[in-house]
Amino acid sequence: MSAIASAAPKALDHDRLTPVRIWLYVLAAMVLLIVIVGGGTRLTESGLSITSWRPISGIIPPLSDADWQAEFEAYQQIPQYGLVESWMGVDEFKYIFWWEWGHRFLARMLGVAFAIPFVIFVVQRRIPKSLIWPMAGLFVAGGFQGFLGWWMVSSGLSELTSVSQYRLAAHLTAASVLMMALIWVARMLEPPVIGVKPQRGWVLANWGLVALLFIQIGAGALVAGLDAGFIYNTWPLIDGAVIPGGLFAMDPAWRNVFENMLTVQFNHRNLAYLITIYALVLWWVGRTNPGFSGVHKWLPRIAALVVLQVGVGIVTLLSVVNIPIALVHQGLAFTLISMVVAYLSDMKRLSVR
Incomplete structure:
Protein backbone atom coordinates (compact mmCIF):
# COMPACT_ATOMS: atom_id res chain seq x y z
CA MET A 1 0.00 0.00 0.00
CA PRO A 192 -7.87 15.97 -1.20
CA VAL A 193 -9.28 17.30 2.04
CA ILE A 194 -8.14 20.22 4.15
CA GLY A 195 -7.30 19.67 7.78
CA VAL A 196 -4.71 19.58 10.51
CA LYS A 197 -2.03 17.00 9.83
CA PRO A 198 -1.98 14.49 12.71
CA GLN A 199 1.22 13.77 14.58
CA ARG A 200 3.29 10.78 13.50
CA GLY A 201 2.58 9.04 16.78
CA TRP A 202 -1.15 9.18 16.12
CA VAL A 203 -0.74 7.62 12.68
CA LEU A 204 1.48 4.87 14.09
CA ALA A 205 -1.06 4.20 16.85
CA ASN A 206 -3.75 3.57 14.24
CA TRP A 207 -1.41 1.33 12.25
CA GLY A 208 -1.03 -0.54 15.52
CA LEU A 209 -4.78 -1.12 15.52
CA VAL A 210 -4.56 -2.47 11.97
CA ALA A 211 -1.82 -4.86 13.09
CA LEU A 212 -3.92 -6.10 16.02
CA LEU A 213 -6.96 -6.61 13.80
CA PHE A 214 -4.86 -8.46 11.23
CA ILE A 215 -3.53 -10.82 13.89
CA GLN A 216 -7.07 -11.28 15.18
CA ILE A 217 -8.33 -12.28 11.73
CA GLY A 218 -5.61 -14.91 11.64
CA ALA A 219 -6.53 -16.04 15.15
CA GLY A 220 -10.17 -16.32 14.09
CA ALA A 221 -9.12 -18.48 11.16
CA LEU A 222 -7.37 -20.84 13.58
CA VAL A 223 -10.58 -21.03 15.64
CA ALA A 224 -12.54 -21.84 12.49
CA GLY A 225 -10.00 -24.33 11.19
CA LEU A 226 -9.98 -26.28 14.45
CA ASP A 227 -13.75 -25.96 15.02
CA ALA A 228 -12.76 -24.42 18.35
CA GLY A 229 -15.90 -22.30 18.44
CA PHE A 230 -18.03 -25.39 19.04
CA ILE A 231 -16.56 -26.02 22.49
CA TYR A 232 -16.34 -23.94 25.69
CA ASN A 233 -19.53 -22.10 24.75
CA THR A 234 -19.75 -20.01 27.90
CA TRP A 235 -18.88 -16.40 28.62
CA PRO A 236 -17.13 -14.66 30.32
CA LEU A 237 -15.57 -17.81 31.81
CA ILE A 238 -13.94 -20.39 29.58
CA ASP A 239 -14.04 -23.98 30.80
CA GLY A 240 -15.29 -22.61 34.12
CA ALA A 241 -12.33 -20.31 34.76
CA VAL A 242 -10.86 -16.97 33.76
CA ILE A 243 -7.57 -18.70 32.96
CA PRO A 244 -8.37 -22.38 32.37
CA GLY A 245 -5.98 -25.24 32.85
CA GLY A 246 -4.65 -27.09 29.84
CA LEU A 247 -3.52 -24.04 27.87
CA PHE A 248 -0.08 -25.61 27.41
CA ALA A 249 -0.99 -29.27 27.32
CA MET A 250 0.87 -29.88 24.06
CA ASP A 251 4.59 -30.24 23.65
CA PRO A 252 6.44 -28.26 22.43
CA ALA A 253 4.64 -25.26 23.92
CA TRP A 254 4.37 -23.27 20.67
CA ARG A 255 2.01 -25.88 19.20
CA ASN A 256 -0.67 -24.85 21.68
CA VAL A 257 -0.96 -21.43 20.05
CA PHE A 258 -1.90 -23.03 16.73
CA GLU A 259 -3.26 -26.51 17.48
CA ASN A 260 -4.76 -26.60 20.99
CA MET A 261 -8.47 -25.76 20.67
CA LEU A 262 -8.65 -24.37 24.20
CA THR A 263 -5.61 -22.15 23.74
CA VAL A 264 -6.70 -20.96 20.31
CA GLN A 265 -10.11 -19.90 21.59
CA PHE A 266 -8.57 -18.37 24.74
CA ASN A 267 -6.18 -16.29 22.62
CA HIS A 268 -8.96 -15.17 20.27
CA ARG A 269 -11.10 -14.02 23.19
CA ASN A 270 -8.34 -12.13 24.97
CA LEU A 271 -7.07 -10.50 21.82
CA ALA A 272 -10.62 -9.20 21.32
CA TYR A 273 -10.52 -7.65 24.80
CA LEU A 274 -7.15 -6.05 24.04
CA ILE A 275 -8.42 -4.62 20.73
CA THR A 276 -11.50 -3.22 22.44
CA ILE A 277 -9.43 -1.45 25.11
CA TYR A 278 -6.97 -0.19 22.50
CA ALA A 279 -9.72 1.17 20.22
CA LEU A 280 -11.57 2.85 23.09
CA VAL A 281 -8.34 4.48 24.27
CA LEU A 282 -7.79 5.82 20.74
CA TRP A 283 -11.35 7.12 20.75
CA TRP A 284 -10.90 8.73 24.18
CA VAL A 285 -7.58 10.37 23.32
CA GLY A 286 -8.88 11.43 19.92
CA ARG A 287 -11.93 13.27 21.32
CA THR A 288 -9.97 16.51 21.63
CA ASN A 289 -6.82 15.81 19.68
CA PRO A 290 -7.35 15.45 16.77
CA GLY A 291 -11.12 15.54 17.43
CA PHE A 292 -13.93 13.99 15.41
CA SER A 293 -14.16 16.53 12.57
CA GLY A 294 -13.00 16.08 8.99
CA VAL A 295 -11.26 12.80 8.26
CA HIS A 296 -11.25 12.01 11.97
CA LYS A 297 -14.98 11.31 11.87
CA TRP A 298 -13.86 7.72 11.35
CA LEU A 299 -12.81 7.50 15.02
CA PRO A 300 -16.22 7.10 16.72
CA ARG A 301 -17.37 4.78 13.94
CA ILE A 302 -14.35 2.54 14.47
CA ALA A 303 -14.85 2.46 18.24
CA ALA A 304 -18.56 1.65 17.86
CA LEU A 305 -17.87 -1.12 15.34
CA VAL A 306 -15.25 -2.69 17.61
CA VAL A 307 -17.78 -2.89 20.46
CA LEU A 308 -20.43 -4.29 18.09
CA GLN A 309 -17.98 -6.89 16.77
CA VAL A 310 -17.17 -8.10 20.27
CA GLY A 311 -20.89 -8.40 21.02
CA VAL A 312 -21.50 -10.40 17.85
CA GLY A 313 -18.52 -12.61 18.69
CA ILE A 314 -19.95 -13.39 22.12
CA VAL A 315 -23.35 -14.22 20.62
CA THR A 316 -21.63 -16.44 18.03
CA LEU A 317 -19.94 -18.35 20.83
CA LEU A 318 -23.03 -18.68 23.03
CA SER A 319 -25.11 -19.83 20.04
CA VAL A 320 -22.56 -22.59 19.36
CA VAL A 321 -21.64 -20.93 16.06
CA ASN A 322 -25.03 -20.15 14.59
CA ILE A 323 -24.12 -19.82 10.91
CA PRO A 324 -25.81 -16.48 10.04
CA ILE A 325 -24.43 -14.86 13.20
CA ALA A 326 -20.96 -16.31 12.57
CA LEU A 327 -20.98 -14.92 9.03
CA VAL A 328 -21.90 -11.47 10.33
CA HIS A 329 -18.98 -11.77 12.75
CA GLN A 330 -16.55 -12.59 9.93
CA GLY A 331 -17.90 -9.87 7.66
CA LEU A 332 -17.64 -7.26 10.42
CA ALA A 333 -13.99 -8.18 10.99
CA PHE A 334 -13.14 -7.31 7.39
CA THR A 335 -15.32 -4.21 7.47
CA LEU A 336 -13.59 -3.01 10.62
CA ILE A 337 -10.02 -3.40 9.41
CA SER A 338 -10.98 -1.75 6.11
CA MET A 339 -12.50 1.17 8.01
CA VAL A 340 -9.25 1.77 9.90
CA VAL A 341 -7.30 1.59 6.63
CA ALA A 342 -9.70 4.12 5.08
CA TYR A 343 -9.03 6.43 8.03
CA LEU A 344 -5.27 6.07 7.60
CA SER A 345 -5.53 6.65 3.86
CA ASP A 346 -7.57 9.80 4.43
CA MET A 347 -4.93 11.10 6.87
CA LYS A 348 -2.27 10.34 4.26
CA ARG A 349 -3.87 12.64 1.66
CA LEU A 350 -4.65 15.50 4.04
CA SER A 351 -3.67 18.91 2.74
CA VAL A 352 -2.15 20.78 5.66
CA ARG A 353 -4.24 23.68 6.84
Missing part, protein backbone atom coordinates in the same frame (compact mmCIF):
# COMPACT_ATOMS: atom_id res chain seq x y z
CA SER A 2 2.86 2.40 0.72
CA ALA A 3 4.28 1.72 -2.76
CA ILE A 4 0.95 2.64 -4.30
CA ALA A 5 0.76 5.78 -2.20
CA SER A 6 4.22 6.90 -3.28
CA ALA A 7 3.33 6.23 -6.93
CA ALA A 8 0.27 8.47 -6.80
CA PRO A 9 0.85 11.75 -8.62
CA LYS A 10 0.45 14.98 -6.72
CA ALA A 11 -2.26 16.32 -9.03
CA LEU A 12 -5.08 14.12 -10.25
CA ASP A 13 -8.21 14.74 -12.29
CA HIS A 14 -10.55 13.50 -9.58
CA ASP A 15 -13.72 13.80 -11.66
CA ARG A 16 -12.16 11.62 -14.34
CA LEU A 17 -11.13 9.14 -11.67
CA THR A 18 -14.65 8.76 -10.26
CA PRO A 19 -15.40 5.55 -12.26
CA VAL A 20 -12.06 4.11 -11.14
CA ARG A 21 -12.86 4.78 -7.50
CA ILE A 22 -16.31 3.21 -7.83
CA TRP A 23 -14.75 0.19 -9.55
CA LEU A 24 -12.26 -0.29 -6.69
CA TYR A 25 -15.01 -0.02 -4.08
CA VAL A 26 -17.06 -2.63 -5.97
CA LEU A 27 -14.04 -4.93 -6.04
CA ALA A 28 -13.61 -4.50 -2.29
CA ALA A 29 -17.31 -5.30 -1.77
CA MET A 30 -16.85 -8.43 -3.89
CA VAL A 31 -13.92 -9.52 -1.73
CA LEU A 32 -16.12 -9.07 1.33
CA LEU A 33 -18.89 -11.15 -0.27
CA ILE A 34 -16.42 -13.89 -1.19
CA VAL A 35 -15.13 -13.96 2.39
CA ILE A 36 -18.67 -14.30 3.76
CA VAL A 37 -19.57 -17.07 1.30
CA GLY A 38 -16.25 -18.72 2.10
CA GLY A 39 -17.18 -18.64 5.77
CA GLY A 40 -20.48 -20.34 4.94
CA THR A 41 -18.58 -22.92 2.92
CA ARG A 42 -16.37 -23.65 5.92
CA LEU A 43 -19.22 -23.82 8.43
CA THR A 44 -21.28 -26.17 6.27
CA GLU A 45 -18.25 -28.44 5.78
CA SER A 46 -18.52 -27.84 2.02
CA GLY A 47 -14.97 -26.78 1.23
CA LEU A 48 -13.76 -30.24 0.15
CA SER A 49 -16.74 -31.10 -2.04
CA ILE A 50 -14.86 -30.17 -5.24
CA THR A 51 -11.68 -32.23 -5.31
CA SER A 52 -10.00 -30.74 -8.38
CA TRP A 53 -8.84 -27.31 -9.42
CA ARG A 54 -9.89 -26.34 -12.92
CA PRO A 55 -9.59 -22.53 -13.08
CA ILE A 56 -11.38 -22.20 -16.45
CA SER A 57 -13.53 -25.27 -17.08
CA GLY A 58 -14.52 -25.48 -13.42
CA ILE A 59 -16.89 -22.58 -13.92
CA ILE A 60 -19.35 -25.02 -15.53
CA PRO A 61 -21.21 -27.01 -12.85
CA PRO A 62 -22.47 -30.57 -13.36
CA LEU A 63 -25.21 -30.53 -16.02
CA SER A 64 -26.37 -34.15 -16.02
CA ASP A 65 -26.90 -37.01 -13.61
CA ALA A 66 -23.72 -38.59 -14.94
CA ASP A 67 -21.78 -35.39 -14.18
CA TRP A 68 -23.15 -35.29 -10.64
CA GLN A 69 -22.29 -38.93 -10.11
CA ALA A 70 -18.72 -38.33 -11.28
CA GLU A 71 -18.28 -35.41 -8.87
CA PHE A 72 -19.78 -37.44 -6.04
CA GLU A 73 -17.53 -40.41 -6.73
CA ALA A 74 -14.49 -38.13 -6.63
CA TYR A 75 -15.65 -36.80 -3.26
CA GLN A 76 -16.11 -40.36 -1.99
CA GLN A 77 -12.38 -40.98 -2.45
CA ILE A 78 -11.25 -38.45 0.19
CA PRO A 79 -11.03 -39.05 3.97
CA GLN A 80 -13.79 -36.57 4.83
CA TYR A 81 -16.39 -38.73 3.11
CA GLY A 82 -15.10 -42.06 4.40
CA LEU A 83 -14.64 -40.96 8.03
CA VAL A 84 -17.26 -38.24 8.51
CA GLU A 85 -19.84 -38.01 5.72
CA SER A 86 -20.32 -41.63 4.62
CA TRP A 87 -24.07 -41.29 5.23
CA MET A 88 -24.31 -38.79 2.40
CA GLY A 89 -26.01 -39.50 -0.93
CA VAL A 90 -25.94 -37.54 -4.17
CA ASP A 91 -28.76 -35.21 -3.16
CA GLU A 92 -27.04 -34.26 0.11
CA PHE A 93 -23.76 -33.88 -1.78
CA LYS A 94 -25.34 -31.33 -4.11
CA TYR A 95 -25.97 -29.01 -1.15
CA ILE A 96 -22.31 -28.82 -0.13
CA PHE A 97 -21.17 -28.78 -3.76
CA TRP A 98 -23.15 -25.63 -4.51
CA TRP A 99 -21.59 -23.81 -1.54
CA GLU A 100 -18.06 -24.50 -2.75
CA TRP A 101 -18.93 -23.91 -6.40
CA GLY A 102 -20.51 -20.56 -5.49
CA HIS A 103 -17.40 -19.55 -3.56
CA ARG A 104 -15.13 -20.40 -6.48
CA PHE A 105 -17.52 -18.79 -8.99
CA LEU A 106 -17.44 -15.48 -7.10
CA ALA A 107 -13.65 -15.64 -6.96
CA ARG A 108 -13.52 -16.11 -10.74
CA MET A 109 -15.94 -13.22 -11.23
CA LEU A 110 -13.66 -11.04 -9.12
CA GLY A 111 -10.89 -11.70 -11.62
CA VAL A 112 -13.17 -10.77 -14.51
CA ALA A 113 -14.47 -7.69 -12.69
CA PHE A 114 -10.88 -6.55 -12.24
CA ALA A 115 -9.37 -7.37 -15.62
CA ILE A 116 -11.97 -6.00 -18.05
CA PRO A 117 -12.53 -2.56 -16.44
CA PHE A 118 -8.78 -2.25 -15.82
CA VAL A 119 -8.02 -2.64 -19.52
CA ILE A 120 -10.83 -0.21 -20.41
CA PHE A 121 -9.60 2.40 -17.93
CA VAL A 122 -6.01 2.07 -19.20
CA VAL A 123 -7.18 2.54 -22.80
CA GLN A 124 -9.26 5.55 -21.73
CA ARG A 125 -6.25 6.88 -19.82
CA ARG A 126 -8.29 7.26 -16.68
CA ILE A 127 -5.58 5.59 -14.61
CA PRO A 128 -2.38 7.64 -14.23
CA LYS A 129 0.67 5.91 -15.71
CA SER A 130 2.38 5.86 -12.33
CA LEU A 131 -0.49 3.75 -10.94
CA ILE A 132 -0.88 1.20 -13.74
CA TRP A 133 1.71 -1.27 -12.49
CA PRO A 134 0.76 -0.97 -8.81
CA MET A 135 -2.87 -1.66 -9.76
CA ALA A 136 -1.79 -4.58 -11.94
CA GLY A 137 -0.10 -5.87 -8.81
CA LEU A 138 -3.52 -6.00 -7.15
CA PHE A 139 -4.69 -8.32 -9.93
CA VAL A 140 -1.69 -10.57 -9.34
CA ALA A 141 -2.49 -10.55 -5.61
CA GLY A 142 -6.04 -11.66 -6.42
CA GLY A 143 -4.74 -14.50 -8.56
CA PHE A 144 -2.37 -15.57 -5.81
CA GLN A 145 -5.33 -15.63 -3.46
CA GLY A 146 -6.97 -18.19 -5.76
CA PHE A 147 -3.83 -20.31 -5.60
CA LEU A 148 -3.85 -20.09 -1.80
CA GLY A 149 -7.46 -21.26 -1.85
CA TRP A 150 -6.57 -24.41 -3.76
CA TRP A 151 -3.46 -24.95 -1.61
CA MET A 152 -5.77 -24.83 1.41
CA VAL A 153 -8.32 -27.26 -0.10
CA SER A 154 -5.60 -29.70 -1.16
CA SER A 155 -4.55 -30.09 2.49
CA GLY A 156 -7.80 -31.93 3.20
CA LEU A 157 -7.86 -34.33 0.26
CA SER A 158 -5.43 -37.02 1.35
CA GLU A 159 -5.01 -37.36 5.12
CA LEU A 160 -7.09 -34.75 6.96
CA THR A 161 -10.89 -34.67 7.16
CA SER A 162 -10.86 -30.87 6.91
CA VAL A 163 -8.46 -28.24 5.66
CA SER A 164 -5.30 -27.29 7.56
CA GLN A 165 -5.94 -24.42 9.97
CA TYR A 166 -2.55 -23.00 9.01
CA ARG A 167 -3.51 -22.79 5.35
CA LEU A 168 -6.96 -21.45 6.20
CA ALA A 169 -5.29 -18.67 8.20
CA ALA A 170 -2.99 -17.87 5.26
CA HIS A 171 -5.96 -17.78 2.86
CA LEU A 172 -8.08 -15.53 5.08
CA THR A 173 -5.35 -13.09 6.05
CA ALA A 174 -4.29 -12.78 2.40
CA ALA A 175 -7.89 -11.88 1.56
CA SER A 176 -7.80 -9.18 4.22
CA VAL A 177 -4.61 -7.72 2.72
CA LEU A 178 -6.26 -7.63 -0.72
CA MET A 179 -9.34 -5.86 0.61
CA MET A 180 -7.24 -3.37 2.58
CA ALA A 181 -5.17 -2.58 -0.52
CA LEU A 182 -8.29 -1.96 -2.61
CA ILE A 183 -9.74 0.38 0.01
CA TRP A 184 -6.40 2.18 0.41
CA VAL A 185 -6.08 2.85 -3.33
CA ALA A 186 -9.72 3.92 -3.67
CA ARG A 187 -9.39 6.42 -0.82
CA MET A 188 -6.07 7.75 -2.18
CA LEU A 189 -7.88 8.61 -5.42
CA GLU A 190 -10.50 10.66 -3.58
CA PRO A 191 -10.24 14.47 -3.78
